[in-house]
Amino acid sequence: MFGTSDQHTPDVLGESPRVIGHYVGEESGPLVVVIGGIHGNEPAGVLALEQLFDLLKEEPLVNPGFTFRGELLALRGNLEALKAGRRYIDTDLNRIWKTPVRPPEDPYPSTEARELDGLLAAIENALRETPASELIMLDLHTTTADGGVFAITSDDNPSLMLAAELGVPVIKGMLSNLQGTTLSYFRQPQFDFDQPSRAITFEAGAHNDPESVDRALAATVNLLRSVNCVSKEDVSTHHDDVLRRAKAGAPSLLELIYVHRLEKSNRRNFRMRPGFRNFQPVQQGTLVADDDNGPIAAPCSGYMLMPLYQEQGEEGFFIVEAYDPYLAY
Template sequence: METARVIGEYGSGASGPLLLVTAGIHGNEPSGVVALQHIFKELQKCKPDINGCVVGIAGNREALKKNVRYIDEDLNRIWTRENLQNDVPKSSEQKEMCNIMGALNRYPKTNYSKRYFLDCHTTSSDSLPYISVQDVNDNLDWAGNFPTYIVRGFSDLIKGDIDHYLSSQGITGFVFEGGQHQSETAVANHEGIIWLAIKKALGLDLTSITRYPECVENFKDKNAPEQKIFDIVHRHSLKEQDDFKMEPGFKNFTAVKEGQLLAYHNNEQIRSGHNGHIFLPLYQSKGNDGFFIIKEIGN
């Protein structure tokens, strides 16, 4: 899909916070981009009052054009100090990162009372919607305002993702996984949580939208599970040349037992070392991780 770097920007003239919404960091995850296009079209039509500004930023534009996860390397693994200080991009994704940085620099902290971010993603397997949050600053408190599962610790294991970078800049926020790639439900879930974020961060009265966004009620009442908090207890990482095949039938949050067969890695059986829930099972050709195991807090 074709998209501008800045998908949209909206404010009604009042000072206040900034809400940055990033989407399409992976090129095979366009639903957040589609959701933002719908939302900015509605905002420009209705022109509701808000405090501050909401901005939508597209991630891997070249990969979005080709509907692939990435071109040369994973854009959500390269936000490291070394790459950020590199004046000469070495890959398509490093060029994208530089361009995203240029867009972000247009919204400095001195211009806003507070800055929030929401990074939109989808999963290769069918999944309930959930939040992935790094437990730093006031991220977890902010995530607690939204009615869905919350998974802590992903950014502590996976270095170089954009939400880790944004948190390091003092911006409060989280990643939202809306559902399976390309699904209509994922688009609706992204619309729902973005509208809620605009409401909670910028004071939007949702009834001021002419076509009241039903996706908000569907997200809160139908699509999102009751809020629970999970911690990551195991990561099964992969190397680029590895042969990995997940056993069929797993979805995010599927319960697993210790000793249960989960996958084959270079023709060797991989069994769970924990009682818990599967998280991010890999059912696509490209990826740095085969799966994670998570446990509910208190269990």
């Protein structure tokens, strides 16, 4: 029942290094594009998508009633950085999705401009041929810190509601603070696809935790169920259990209230103090990191998110707080 696969054969149905698989269902539905490994040191999403295509291959054999509505396109993000096991080679691939204009072709200004061009070509190709009435983007990531999984969405209600169906904490308010991520690109009015779109980023846990692969797979399968690509009866409850276990008591809806940015000019040997986890409560004034100017205090109280325990990264840490939609109006 679309549960877990024991035998994993990498690259089954893979069409190219970029394309993990492109599954076209026999009935109509949305086009779901899932990307793993936009950051090269986050292979969990890629492994989860390879497993998912194994499952899709097996499912009709063991479950003759299985039907898929719409299309699933699964892509590897930063191929060069995945090979090198680094977040990126020249620049962060999840900060350069800006104008819907293809970057200049060879010579590309960076390795990541070439990667972005490859990703956009694959997505635009699928969009050109699809009869789908909606585009849904899911971007799979992991974090350097431990503790909890979560989804990040744009702040439009359809995306928020879809993210909420994954059953993990949802962070809103990121979009206005982080430019050039996959979340915003397909929602720009200039983008040449006149159907509605929704976009979600899923953070599956720590980079090298084997369970991050299970959680990325669970989130993808549950999203396919939420948008009715697959029927509820065809999805194992195992995936809900995996995500429920990982939720770890964090609030269901949170809002970004602070980003500690590390620009190239003011990186100043930023060092997060050890031991911070996602969703760890912090009080205003708590010393959380150091740089060449001395200790860095949390400027507000809330929950710690994505404390940076690696060299590469544009943000040192984020602080979020519980968001009550009823108090906001």
